[in-house]
Amino acid sequence: MAERAEEIAGGDVEKKVMLVGFDDSEHSLYALKWTLDHFFAGGDGGGPLGDVYKLVILHAKSAPSSAIGLGGPGAAAVLPKVESELLRISNEAIDKAREICVANSVIDVAYEAVQGDPRNVLCDAVERYHADVLVVGSHGYGVVKRTVLGSVSDFCAHNAHCTVMIVKRPKHKH
Numbered sequence: 001m002a003e004r005a006e007e008i009a010g011g012d013v014e015k016k017v018m019l020v021g022f023d024d025s026e027h028s029l030y031a032l033k034w035t036l037d038h039f040f041a042g043g044d045g046g047g048p049l050g051d052v053y054k055l056v057i058l059h060a061k062s063a064p065s066s067a068i069g070l071g072g073p074g075a076a077a078v079l080p081k082v083e084s085e086l087l088r089i090s091n092e093a094i095d096k097a098r099e100i101c102v103a104n105s106v107i108d109v110a111y112e113a114v115q116g117d118p119r120n121v122l123c124d125a126v127e128r129y130h131a132d133v134l135v136v137g138s139h140g141y142g143v144v145k146r147t148v149l150g151s152v153s154d155f156c157a158h159n160a161h162c163t164v165m166i167v168k169r170p171k172h173k174h
Contacts, residue, residue, distance in 0.1 A: 024093040027137035031167035060118035061090040
């Protein structure tokens with residue numbers, strides 16, 4: 001595991017790792033852009049803390065079985081098409097994150113897509129990368145929706161073994 005963190009950091013001096021959860025929603029787009037603006041922006045991509053942190057962008061992709069449901073007699077025939085579509089969506093999310101980083105002159109970035117529940121994928125990645133900071137967007141769910149649907153940011157705030165930064169979009173003022 002330590003080798004992986006060193007490999008990600010690159011160079012002789014090991015950088016700290018900032019992991020950003022990205023799902024291509026407007027909330028995660030805002031969180032990524034906010035993170036780049038506040039930690040990595042600058043003409044050389046270094047920004048105020050770009051020389052301190054290595055940026056890792058992680059996308060949690062759905063498992064085909066979760067997209068199909070419990071299955072049935074026709075599930076096996078549909079599975080390859082579902083897998084292909086989920087892979088396409090995952091690749092598009094990573095490409096979008098890459099475009100945003102390049103547009104902000106941040107090029108020293110690792111991108112990864114991992115299959116599974118986003119809550120577990122992010123917390124596992126924190127351990128795998130030895131991340132110092134996990135950044136996630138907030139959908140702004142109320143108590144009921146958060147309880148029924150589950151909140152990735154809430155779960156990570158309670159279970160990730162690092163600092164968790166939850167980036168919320170500002171409310172529009174009328």
